[in-house]
Amino acid sequence: xxKTTQPNSMESNEExxxxxxxxxxxxxxxxxxxxxxxxxxxxxxxxxxxxxxxxNNRMASLAIAEDRKSSTLILHRATLRDAxxxxxxxxxxxxxxxxxxxxxxxxxx
Amino acid sequence: xAGVTQSPTHxxxxxxxxxxxxxxxxxxxxxxxxxxxxxxQGPQFIFQYYEEEERQRGNFPDRFSxxxxxxxxxxxxxxxxxxxxxxxxxxxxxxxxxDYGYTFGSGTRLTVV
Numbered sequence: 001x002x003k004t005t006q007p008n009s010m011e012s013n014e015e016x017x018x019x020x021x022x023x024x025x026x027x028x029x030x031x032x033x034x035x036x037x038x039x040x041x042x043x044x045x046x047x048x049x050x051x052x053x054x055x056n057n058r059m060a061s062l063a064i065a066e067d068r069k070s071s072t073l074i075l076h077r078a079t080l081r082d083a084x085x086x087x088x089x090x091x092x093x094x095x096x097x098x099x100x101x102x103x104x105x106x107x108x109x
Numbered sequence: 110x111a112g113v114t115q116s117p118t119h120x121x122x123x124x125x126x127x128x129x130x131x132x133x134x135x136x137x138x139x140x141x142x143x144x145x146x147x148x149x150q151g152p153q154f155i156f157q158y159y160e161e162e163e164r165q166r167g168n169f170p171d172r173f174s175x176x177x178x179x180x181x182x183x184x185x186x187x188x189x190x191x192x193x194x195x196x197x198x199x200x201x202x203x204x205x206x207x208d209y210g211y212t213f214g215s216g217t218r219l220t221v222v
Contacts, residue, residue, distance in 0.1 A: 003199070034210060036210070042215055043113075043199050044199070044213045045213065046209075046212070049209075087151060091194050093206075094140050094205060096167070097142070097201070099144075099151035099154075101150070101151050
């Protein structure tokens, strides 16, 4: 499994963009890059995933470096409900997700 | 559309006892994975079931076992409970071959006293 490095914590203000970085230098060529988040007292929630190209959905955008050794999850306008632990997970299709420690995002009003 | 359903939501057991946790996957999903999450830690993968077989296993002792039924629901069994087994147990479901993510339940909080 590819090892990931994420900052332990990050802070943001409401309505501002948030860029959550992740290094995954040992990622294999067939691993997708998944992002999940876990709100307090809930199970993890799928956010977004991609392979090589940048991806957008209603929740966030995912920017993937050209060499795929890093990626950045972008929340365009943070809200208080975005306060959560965010996990970056390289994952081969069909295999289980292996979680690291993630980044705890705090959002202030 | 119901998501992943886990039961019970909370459970208190005594050391040495056995426990069974249950999971119903999201409609249309055929693969179930189980995770253990200690307080302040990320979820740790226990095992994954597909077509009623254990397909992948994490670094957990044989005290942890599971089963998947023909309707894709699953059970997690833990024997000879230890105090360290106290944790939130999460179930996640997915559809094999599908290019979208896993759906997680809200978990079962197990306390071993």
